[in-house]
Amino acid sequence: MSTIVLAYSGGLDTSVLLKRLLLEGNDVIALTADLGESDGATGEGAVDAIAAISQKARALGAREAVALDVRQRFYDEYVLPAFAANVRYEGCYPLSAALSRPLIAALLVETARAYGADAVAHGCTGKGNDQVRIELGVRALDSRLQVRAPLRESPLSRPDAIAFAAEHDVPIAQSAAKPYSIDANLWGRSIEAGVLENPWNAPPEDAFGWTAAAQSRPTAATEIVVNFRAGVPSLEGDSGPALLAKLNILGGAHGIGRIDLIEDRVIGVKSRELYEAPAATILLAAREALERLVLTRDELRFKAGVDRKYAELVYDGLWYSPLRSAFDAFNAVSSNRVSGDVRLQLLQGCATVIGVRSPFALYDEGLATYGAGDRFDHRAADGFIHLAGLPLDRLAQVAAVAAS
Numbered sequence: 102m103s104t105i106v107l108a109y110s111g112g113l114d115t116s117v118l119l120k121r122l123l124l125e126g127n128d129v130i131a132l133t134a135d136l137g138e139s140d141g142a143t144g145e146g147a148v149d150a151i152a153a154i155s156q157k158a159r160a161l162g163a164r165e166a167v168a169l170d171v172r173q174r175f176y177d178e179y180v181l182p183a184f185a186a187n188v189r190y191e192g193c194y195p196l197s198a199a200l201s202r203p204l205i206a207a208l209l210v211e212t213a214r215a216y217g218a219d220a221v222a223h224g225c226t227g228k229g230n231d232q233v234r235i236e237l238g239v240r241a242l243d244s245r246l247q248v249r250a251p252l253r254e255s256p257l258s259r260p261d262a263i264a265f266a267a268e269h270d271v272p273i274a275q276s277a278a279k280p281y282s283i284d285a286n287l288w289g290r291s292i293e294a295g296v297l298e299n300p301w302n303a304p305p306e307d308a309f310g311w312t313a314a315a316q317s318r319p320t321a322a323t324e325i326v327v328n329f330r331a332g333v334p335s336l337e338g339d340s341g342p343a344l345l346a347k348l349n350i351l352g353g354a355h356g357i358g359r360i361d362l363i364e365d366r367v368i369g370v371k372s373r374e375l376y377e378a379p380a381a382t383i384l385l386a387a388r389e390a391l392e393r394l395v396l397t398r399d400e401l402r403f404k405a406g407v408d409r410k411y412a413e414l415v416y417d418g419l420w421y422s423p424l425r426s427a428f429d430a431f432n433a434v435s436s437n438r439v440s441g442d443v444r445l446q447l448l449q450g451c452a453t454v455i456g457v458r459s460p461f462a463l464y465d466e467g468l469a470t471y472g473a474g475d476r477f478d479h480r481a482a483d484g485f486i487h488l489a490g491l492p493l494d495r496l497a498q499v500a501a502v503a504a505s
């Protein structure tokens with residue numbers, strides 16, 4: 102018998118898991134974290150939902166049910182650093198689920214220490230990315246803790262889970278019949294499985310929970326100005342989790358942030374995923390526009406490679422890696438000048454940057470203009486092009502000799 106901290110969502114799978122661990126004779130501490138997912142877009146009302154989940158865990162027989170509101174911590178320690186790296190896995194997915202797993206790993210480890218547990222457990226299957234992220238996270242933080250993945254040891258089909266639940270008095274919510282697997286937090290919502298598994302099937306409208314369908318979006322644009330201070334965004338005084346909640350609602354109403362992606366999972370298979378990430382989509386568009394205004398050409402070129410690698414590390418479960426920390430240090434330096442305002446227009450599924458300004462702008466109208474007041478020395482280009490062309494002159498001469 103051991104004391105096990107179980108990452109508990111309140112859903113059918115983790116409820117069955119809780120019961121199974123108890124039947125094996127273990128002591129179970131159920132851990133539930135609020136990352137702003139309970140009602141998706143707003144992140145409000147979560148307290149009630151989380152309390153209900155804890156109540157359910159206790160009713161099932163958990164020794165203790167720990168419920169933590171970690172929205173601010175998620176934003177400060179995971180979303181913000183990743184945002185500085187413009188995270189988009191395979192160019193598209195802003196890593197909402199992927200960023201939450203290292204935090205869940207940290208909470209499992211902290212709770213295990215608080216209760217003297219010798220093991221932690223999760224309800225991930227053997228096929229997904231989340232098992233990798235949680236387990237690598239736990240091992241990086243406390244390699245002595247045992248990690249249990251009962252659904253990987255003996256996979257549970259939906260009908261079997263329902264039968265087990267009926268037999269052991271585990272309440273089955275209506276949501277057991279849900280056609281999709283959904284994961285959500287303030288940075289985005291992901292939808293997979295069901296009819297989406299055939300990549301030829303168009304995403305059914307019922308897969309979306311945060312974003313309005315094309316027919317029900319406003320026909321008038323909304324204009325917003327996002328302010329940045331050293332890379333940290335705000336909108337009319339809102340920042341942090343409140344900013345994300347606000348932009349998820351505002352952007353969601355305009356249908357912004359729908360992503361339909363065939364992605365490469367860590368374990369080597371391709372899968373089809375839908376995402377809704379209105380706030381992330383708006384903020385990433387704004388940040389990229391501001392970076393183009395204030396960062397040097399060399400910084401931008403180099404950073405594109407860093408950003409890409411950063412997203413891969415997060416996706417692959419290597420949040421707690423020295424390379425990521427090194428990238429954070431690099432991003433902290435360039436973020437110092439990512440201050441200013443970005444104007445965006447929200448309309449019909451698009452967040453379009455329509456204006457940008459910054460005290461650190463490297464854009465110089467006097468050098469850029471084709472109108473009056475041009476300060477660019479056109480004759481200087483002559484010598485520049487002459488020197489830049491020397492290697493090509495020589496190559497052409499050599500090729501001509503070789504051909505004759």
Ligand code: ARG
Binds near residue numbers: 197198229231283
């Ligand atoms: N494919 C996404 C990722 O790997 C989303 C995973 C969502 N997890 C889930 N259990 N539904 O990050």
